[in-house]
Amino acid sequence: MKDRKSARTKETIVRAARKIFSEHAYHxxxxxxxxxxxxxEHPLINxxxxxxxxxFDAIIREICExxxxxxxxxxxxxxxxxxxxxxxxxxxLLMEFNRHNPEPLRILALxxxxxxxxxxxxxxxxxxxxxxxxxxxxxxxxKPMGPxxxxxxxxxxxxxxxxxxxxxxxxxxxxxxxxxxxxxxREWMKATLLFIFLPRLKDxxxxxxxxxxxx
Amino acid sequence: MKDRKSARTKETIVRAARKIFSEHAYHxxxxxxxxxxxxxEHPLINxxxxxxxxxFDAIIREICExxxxxxxxxxxxxxxxxxxxxxxxxxxLLMEFNRHNPEPLRILALxxxxxxxxxxxxxxxxxxxxxxxxxxxxxxxxKPMGPxxxxxxxxxxxxxxxxxxxxxxxxxxxxxxxxxxxxxxREWMKATLLFIFLPRLKDxxxxxxxxxxxx
Numbered sequence: 151m152k153d154r155k156s157a158r159t160k161e162t163i164v165r166a167a168r169k170i171f172s173e174h175a176y177h178x179x180x181x182x183x184x185x186x187x188x189x190x191e192h193p194l195i196n197x198x199x200x201x202x203x204x205x206f207d208a209i210i211r212e213i214c215e216x217x218x219x220x221x222x223x224x225x226x227x228x229x230x231x232x233x234x235x236x237x238x239x240x241x242x243l244l245m246e247f248n249r250h251n252p253e254p255l256r257i258l259a260l261x262x263x264x265x266x267x268x269x270x271x272x273x274x275x276x277x278x279x280x281x282x283x284x285x286x287x288x289x290x291x292x293k294p295m296g297p298x299x300x301x302x303x304x305x306x307x308x309x310x311x312x313x314x315x316x317x318x319x320x321x322x323x324x325x326x327x328x329x330x331x332x333x334x335x336r337e338w339m340k341a342t343l344l345f346i347f348l349p350r351l352k353d354x355x356x357x358x359x360x361x362x363x364x365x
Numbered sequence: 366m367k368d369r370k371s372a373r374t375k376e377t378i379v380r381a382a383r384k385i386f387s388e389h390a391y392h393x394x395x396x397x398x399x400x401x402x403x404x405x406e407h408p409l410i411n412x413x414x415x416x417x418x419x420x421f422d423a424i425i426r427e428i429c430e431x432x433x434x435x436x437x438x439x440x441x442x443x444x445x446x447x448x449x450x451x452x453x454x455x456x457x458l459l460m461e462f463n464r465h466n467p468e469p470l471r472i473l474a475l476x477x478x479x480x481x482x483x484x485x486x487x488x489x490x491x492x493x494x495x496x497x498x499x500x501x502x503x504x505x506x507x508k509p510m511g512p513x514x515x516x517x518x519x520x521x522x523x524x525x526x527x528x529x530x531x532x533x534x535x536x537x538x539x540x541x542x543x544x545x546x547x548x549x550x551r552e553w554m555k556a557t558l559l560f561i562f563l564p565r566l567k568d569x570x571x572x573x574x575x576x577x578x579x580x
Contacts, residue, residue, distance in 0.1 A: 303557040342518040349564035
């Protein structure tokens with residue numbers, strides 16, 4: 151009974167922390183804000199998470215797990231599909247994930263730009279790990295035929311652009327004169343990602359032609 | 366004499382503000398921080414810039430001007446060049462600009478992700494204007510032959526990825542296991558941007574082939 155209550159309190163803290171960390175960069179978020187959001191006293195939060203750093207690290211670990219698990223499922227869903235169709239489906243799955251669960255990409259986008267003392271942000275070593283895991287998953291499940299160097303350039307550009315498009319949606323949508331939560335912005339993102347990335351996705355996934363004119 | 370002193374004080378404030386705003390997002394930067402950086406008393410800053418909003422707006426206006434003016438020169442420099450060569454040169458000019466003047470892209474990157482109340486950030490309407498101006502400049506100077514819709518998708522993806530690569534360099538370089546100020550990261554960015562964007566740059570700049578297989 152006590153354990154169950156304890157688990158529930160911890161869950162409430164984590165939920166509030168995800169919300170606050172998706173609205174404020176690590177350095178400006180505070181345990182006080184999270185306590186207020188959760189309706190839980192400051193000292194009780196410290197009982198479960200002794201420092202803001204530990205709480206943030208727990209959140210980063212959780213969102214990286216969620217994202218990698220989902221990406222694994224998406225790769226499974228598209229592995230047998232024709233490239234254009236599969237890539238379209240992948241983008242739709244990603245946008246749908248973000249619609250129901252916008253916090254992970256927002257937290258990443260918000261903290262990605264903390265240029266000054268990036269190495270001091272706790273848990274941020276998990277971010278390179280996530281990118282590596284996504285790479286490994288892609289290679290294992292999709293079995294692309296291109297050189298590893300090109301696969302890396304492709305995946306990194308795609309993920310960083312996605313983090314901007316979805317994690318910084320309100321700004322980028324406004325540049326398009328669109329509502330970040332509306333269908334036109336989603337259509338614009340999908341069309342843009344397909345337009346930009348499809349040629350190189352074909353290059354890295356399909357057996358090479360004998361000669362390449364660029365690259 | 367008094368005018369000259371006044372201009373110098375204003376210039377000192379602007380320089381300090383650019384530094385602070387490139388290290389802290391708008392909502393967390395303060396006139397107090399800027400005063401400390403400039404070695405100028407708070408009330409004197411308010412004499413020149415009555416509010417943080419007005420000072421930020423002045424900085425955003427200035428960095429947008431600088432960026433658009435430079436982009437205009439870069440387009441002039443490459444307009445007669447072969448596409449791959451011209452694009453390589455453009456990326457090099459852009460990276461060189463950022464090396465000597467890193468504040469504009471950092472300020473953009475840092476504030477782009479302020480998702481919550483983006484419309485409340487003063488001067489931020491200048492950002493869509495900048496993207497439009499860059500588009501107009503490109504069309505006037507380079508005279509691309511592709512559909513306007515594709516040119517927009519290309520330019521927006523390119524600029525948003527550049528803002529991440531250069532404005533959030535310390536994080537993205539770390540994902541590559543590189544020093545953000547080192548030559549390997551610059552080489553990686555250049556190779557990646559060429560790899561991802563060259564196929565579509567050829568599409569939007571050159572007369573269309575009779576049939577397109579995707580798009």
